[in-house]
Amino acid sequence: MTPPKLLTWPDLVSRPRPHADATVSYGTDPHQKVDVWLPAGAGRHPVVLMVHGGCWTTSIADRTLMDWIAADLRASGVAVWNVDYRGVDRPGGGYPGTFRDVSTAADALRANAARFRLDLTRVVAVGHSAGGHLALWLAARPKLPAASPLRTPHPLPIAHVVSLGGLPDLEATAAAPDNGCGTEVIQQLTGGHFADTSVPRLLPLGVPQDLVNGTDDKIIPARLATGYVVQAKAKGDRVALHMIPATGHVELIAPETAAWAQAKRLILEVLKK
Template structure:
């Protein structure tokens, strides 16, 4: 059976579209990647907000925050503000362990500092991450569970009650043991560091239960993130007592998850608006 349009969608099918523009860029550190793009609806706030984390196999060479521009613009059109963070990947000076994790943590915490100035309602917030960003979005929600003594721990992390992971990679040990994943296995060693128990403060399963509502959206024909990563994680999270649900989108690959107009993004958009208690526009 031939692949559907959504299953066969390529990156140029997305990136060749007209690109919407963010409303502001906010620095949270001295590096050019330590920035956040703010997408703010034109109407008066306070606005519900999505904390957005891009993927790219944790590598800046593959992707940065701009890969999320199209869904960020779509959410802005629906009346939702987007806090689209960037971070140093494992292939950049200062990235890897602990820098990549400290970057996303600093960018998330900056949202709390800036919310009032930009009319952002943190009582209506959901984190959304794609691919490697799905892992990082879940990790942000799990920061309060980090083991004592971890270099990644912080005393007052931004509370995140809801996460939507799009084709995410929550279990780093499973990724490291799975050469069929599209990111490969070597990148995990760069991400978690060469140290005893490298997954204890970086991968999500050791931190369960994280206490956040978790929604996974996965394409059934995703060639980058094997579907079993979703089902295996859901089983573990549910067994730990977390509220977790999986939405499987048939005839869908990895790119379609962040491409407006696809069945996957239509489903996710509705899930985001429902999580924010905002009806679809």
Template structure:
């Protein structure tokens, strides 16, 4: 099967040799409260990407190793990767607030460990795929969390730019859209209950403007995340005053977004490198 086919499957990706991280650190007691660290050869400090995997916010579907192929590709190109794992909604302690708290704690740990691994945190780019696209954008908007939210933490890691790969930024839209590949029930488990507005501190549009540039890379033939979701979010972000751009990759589905050498990943990596250099593309 051609790498740029919209029918590329997870089995196709997993059949490729999978590179391994250089180190793993723990930020909690759960086996999924870890970060895989990818460090390029040579002396640092190295530019760094915070990476967040998808899997419909469910540990049983995916973990951080799903991102190993593109993490390895970035490392080979001189870019370090802080690849976050977290408890999904199907794991004890996951859901609200645990899943969000895990991602936030893992991201903030970068500032503590940066010197140890020779990482340059002056300009951090967040990259997320699918549900991880939502979480990467959410990380960029943490300073906008409403007062009283248990997800507010002191001194959140500053994200300079976000590249979302087939993400689901608008949880309210996702919950109301049966055609999304994650289903609607998982969103209810993610945002929790017992609050007047469960989307106020969980759904990215409620945090707009993020005041962080955002690039959304989406396959036009994505059968898991409907293309209209990216289109709708970019319109909302732009209307709020954010620099948000949608990069549409033709003849591309969902898996290709995290497969090296595909047109989708080539475009995403171009955007990552430009963002790390402080250039607007």
């Protein structure tokens, strides 16, 4: 049987690019920004808090990688808060900077909710690849150890998480030389601090989670998803794994694919759209 032809990054990024409705800065670095995608109507709009991947490395990807699915959600009546952050290759990135950036960007949603007519009672975190880890980590913030420098008071409540080909278990990822990000980047990201950065250490999250992964993903091995699901369920969390056939890594954020159709169904179901 001929293997399926999978999408490549040029297949995604070479297509016409949609544009956000506004951009909000939450710091002075060029990557400390959020793009806001607003649907038609008066609101208050349900919100997807979106986090891009790229191996936690700014030179690989930034928030614009998510533009196409952000536009698709906007057309379906959902606002998108698409966050950027300093990766491990930027001054101030890594531990604790990357995590503090994502936290600050998430909490800026609350500060801007009235301005953009956003419904803070309906917030779903959606992340792709490394962003899948960060989306789950944002939901885990109330479980951070009291002594952690990443802990902040009153983190933004998240109702649900959808991880698209994510890497939630940093310790398992660091021990997996076949993961597409490599193992050294985990040391750059965490500095060996797993207690407050690797999601399994913070279980149970107390938030429902859906993991959408491709059967033919050559970048993120499927066992990194299945292994996390076992751990999360053992701790009592509601977690579901959705393995999409004939699907690689890029398909997860391309709006015409079966993988995104499944992820979008999950998101809209939670947001009651």
